[in-house]
Amino acid sequence: MYYPILKQEMSVAEEVLTIESGFLEREVTVTLLIPEGFGDLGKINLLLLNDGQELENLQLKPTLEKLQSNGQISPVLVAAIHANEERQQEYGAAGIPDFKGRGSKAAAYTSFITQELVPKLQEFVGTISFDKVAYAGFSLGGLSAVDIAWNNPELFDRVGAFSGSFWWRSKDLNDGYDSEQDRIMHKMIRQKQHRPDLKFWFQTGTKDETMDRNGNFIIDSIDDTIDLIKTLENKGYNRPTDIQYVEIVNGKHNTETWAAAMPKFLVWAFSSK
Numbered sequence: 001m002y003y004p005i006l007k008q009e010m011s012v013a014e015e016v017l018t019i020e021s022g023f024l025e026r027e028v029t030v031t032l033l034i035p036e037g038f039g040d041l042g043k044i045n046l047l048l049l050n051d052g053q054e055l056e057n058l059q060l061k062p063t064l065e066k067l068q069s070n071g072q073i074s075p076v077l078v079a080a081i082h083a084n085e086e087r088q089q090e091y092g093a094a095g096i097p098d099f100k101g102r103g104s105k106a107a108a109y110t111s112f113i114t115q116e117l118v119p120k121l122q123e124f125v126g127t128i129s130f131d132k133v134a135y136a137g138f139s140l141g142g143l144s145a146v147d148i149a150w151n152n153p154e155l156f157d158r159v160g161a162f163s164g165s166f167w168w169r170s171k172d173l174n175d176g177y178d179s180e181q182d183r184i185m186h187k188m189i190r191q192k193q194h195r196p197d198l199k200f201w202f203q204t205g206t207k208d209e210t211m212d213r214n215g216n217f218i219i220d221s222i223d224d225t226i227d228l229i230k231t232l233e234n235k236g237y238n239r240p241t242d243i244q245y246v247e248i249v250n251g252k253h254n255t256e257t258w259a260a261a262m263p264k265f266l267v268w269a270f271s272s273k
Contacts, residue, residue, distance in 0.1 A: 010035060010036050010065060011065060012035055012061050012064050012065050013034045014031060014033060015032045015034060016029060017029075017032055018030070019112075021112045021116055023108040024086075024109065024112050026084070028081065028112065029053075029081075029082040030052065030079050030081050031079075032078065032079055033060065033064060033078035034077060037075075038125070043129070043130060043131040044076065044077050045132045046132075046134070047079070047133075047136065048081065048133075048134070048135045048145075049080040049081065050081055050091065050137030050142075051083050052080025052081045052083075054138070055080050057256075058255050058258060059259045059262070060259075063259070063263055071272055072267055073266050073269075073271060074270050074272045076270050077125065083141070088102045090106060090108070090109040091103065091106060091109065091137075091140045091141055091143065092104075092106040092140065092143065092144060092147070093185060093188060094109075094110045094147060096170065096188070098168050098170060098184065099169055099172045103168075109144070110147075110151070114152055118155060132158065132269065132270060133155060133156050134156065134158040135159050136159065136269075137162070138163060138255075139163050139165050139253065140165045142160070142162055142164030143164050143168050143185060145161060146159050146185060146200075149198060150188070150195060150198065153197065158199045158269045159199070160201040160203075161200075163203065163204055163205060163208050163257075163258070164202065164225060166183065166185050166186070166228050167183065167220050167221075168184045168185060186227060189228070189235065190235075196236065199243070199244075200232060200243045200244070201246075201269065202225050202229065202244070202245045202246070203245075203246045203248065203261045203264075204222045204248070205247070205248045205251020205252050206247065206250060207253075208222070208251065209253060222247065225245070226245075229243055246261055
């Protein structure tokens, strides 16, 4: 869909949506960021965002207002899903807990997203289809976003992972760990059917962490992300057409770095050109 280049101030409203989730057996808070005049736009883009409780630290609202006012991105509705104390259980890979049993509720979280949240957003907007639909997250929330988008390609066009936890593994490092077999997301993508229309955006920071389990002088955050990109390339995806990678020098594993990277992601996902 073509959107005219906007050169006017566009405000973003904030509204809180509360959903009583049958799958998660809890009340889920979702903060909506709503572009001005969205009801007159016909179709609108949608961004689902894990760890929505970090919206203020991510400076997402002013970033959206600036990019939309400058005509750099098309109008986008953001649904920022708040995590709670069950975060390490609800995020992860659906049906595949890690070696500590974390991610045990990831399948329920996937069902919440696909069967409860998305229909609620369709009802809110008054349409069964959006223009571009993206899912993004940070750290373990980035792993979750990739898992959900990869396994539900009919719902998502784009997925972004900021400092994604792609180390997520089924075996402890001291228990015969093998990087080829035990990194859960890498193995899943190797084994499952190619999703040709899905586009990927990855960000790491050179100071994300200090761990270097294979002693190659490259931190694991970068190593695991690069290896996942290589796994996707082996499935037939191409850089930069299908995959974008942003590495921030001195970037850390925190909201300040992710906020700095956010404009790049939003323009990649929702460019008005």
